[in-house]
Amino acid sequence: MTKKFLISIMILCFLLSGCIKDEPTQKIPTEADSTSNKNVRDSNKDSNTVTSTNTFTQTIEVANGRLFFNECIPSTNDIAYFNPDTARAERWDLEQVTEYLGTSFYPSYVPKSLKLCEDFYSGTFISEYIDESMYWTVAFEGDEDSPVYDHFGLFYSDSFADEYNPLRKNLYIEVSKNKIPESDILYSYETSEKSKISNTELTIGFYKAPYYDGKKEPAGYSECFVAEFMMDNVGYRVKSENLSQDDFIKILTSLPVFQ
Numbered sequence: 599m600t601k602k603f604l605i606s607i608m609i610l611c612f613l614l615s616g617c618i619k620d621e622p623t624q625k626i627p628t629e630a631d632s633t634s635n636k637n638v639r640d641s642n643k644d645s646n647t648v649t650s651t652n653t654f655t656q657t658i659e660v661a662n663g664r665l666f667f668n669e670c671i672p673s674t675n676d677i678a679y680f681n682p683d684t685a686r687a688e689r690w691d692l693e694q695v696t697e698y699l700g701t702s703f704y705p706s707y708v709p710k711s712l713k714l715c716e717d718f719y720s721g722t723f724i725s726e727y728i729d730e731s732m733y734w735t736v737a738f739e740g741d742e743d744s745p746v747y748d749h750f751g752l753f754y755s756d757s758f759a760d761e762y763n764p765l766r767k768n769l770y771i772e773v774s775k776n777k778i779p780e781s782d783i784l785y786s787y788e789t790s791e792k793s794k795i796s797n798t799e800l801t802i803g804f805y806k807a808p809y810y811d812g813k814k815e816p817a818g819y820s821e822c823f824v825a826e827f828m829m830d831n832v833g834y835r836v837k838s839e840n841l842s843q844d845d846f847i848k849i850l851t852s853l854p855v856f857q
Contacts, residue, residue, distance in 0.1 A: 654804065654821075654843055660851055663795035667843075668787045670803030670824070675784040677722065680737035680747040687747075689733045695750050699832050703773045704752065707852035709845050712754040712769055722781055723751035723772060749774050764809035764820050768839040769849065778826050778833035785824060793825075795856055800827035804843075829855050 658665045680687070696702050708714075716727035724735035737747035751772040757763060772779040785803050793800040802825045808816035823846040824837045834853070838846045850856075 658843075658847065660795065660847065662851075662856070663793065665793040665795070665800075665802055665847065666791040667802050667804040667823070668789045668791060670788065670805050671786045672783045672805060672807065672822075673786065675782055677780045677782050680739070685737040685739045685746055686743070687735055687737045690736050691731055691733055695734055698748070699750070699773060699775055700830060701832060702854045703750070703771055703832075703834070704854070705771065705849050705852040706854075706857070707848045708754055708769070709767075709841065709849075711756045712767060713756070713758075715753040715755065715758060717758065719753050721751075721753070721770075722779065723749040725751065725753070745775075749779050751779070764818070765840055767841055769841065770835070770837045771849075771853075772835040772837075774833045776831055776833070778828065779835050781835065785826075795851060798827055798829050798855070800825050807839075825850055 654667070656667050658667075690698070692702070714727075715725075718726045726733055734750045735747070736745060738744060739746045749772065751770060754769040756767040772781075774780070787801065787803055790801070793802045803823070805822050806819035807822055808819050811817040820839050821841075822837065822839050823841070823843065824835065825846075826833070826835050828834070832855075834855075836846075836850050836853070838849070841849075
């Protein structure tokens, strides 16, 4: 079988998978169904009902709501960080961040294959792990020391190796006060149907990001989910790469605001 024929089969499979729409509503178990969410993080079992990242259902009922996955298109965006020459930066620990936000944002469920990044991380948020404690950079400016950078987050991955790996499993949880966290990616939704968990409205999206191996046609696709919402004056963004839809839902519904 030639390489050209193999590529044609891959493209056909992707086109067929992209046609999955308007499927019947599916109910799957989430962490909200568990009698003890606190024990999930320490569990060595991942009881996934959807075992393949290729399994996708657009509308899903959960114990305390209904989720709709809008098709979306990501695009790059320039975000403004603070000016280190004019702003005063501080390093806050989890206790300070929790007091500022009024809530914690650590999920009680994370797939066992993912580990929390303990190295210095400088993405849309800035974090570092020092002496077994997490710290985030906050910046203030002006006479009243108004916060100009209050973006907090967690980054999980199954690999922190330097080499390029488009199939790496990543999870980002980002929060900011009084606004949806700034992002270096903008999401354009082809539909805008809202999801709801515990009377909180969310916008949830799904897209496949192509990756290449030097050829004109994509070598494959990374499957991505994203959820954005406001609750109690805190903005949230939860984004996954190459995780199953089931795992994404269990992470999302295990956030403290939904418990």
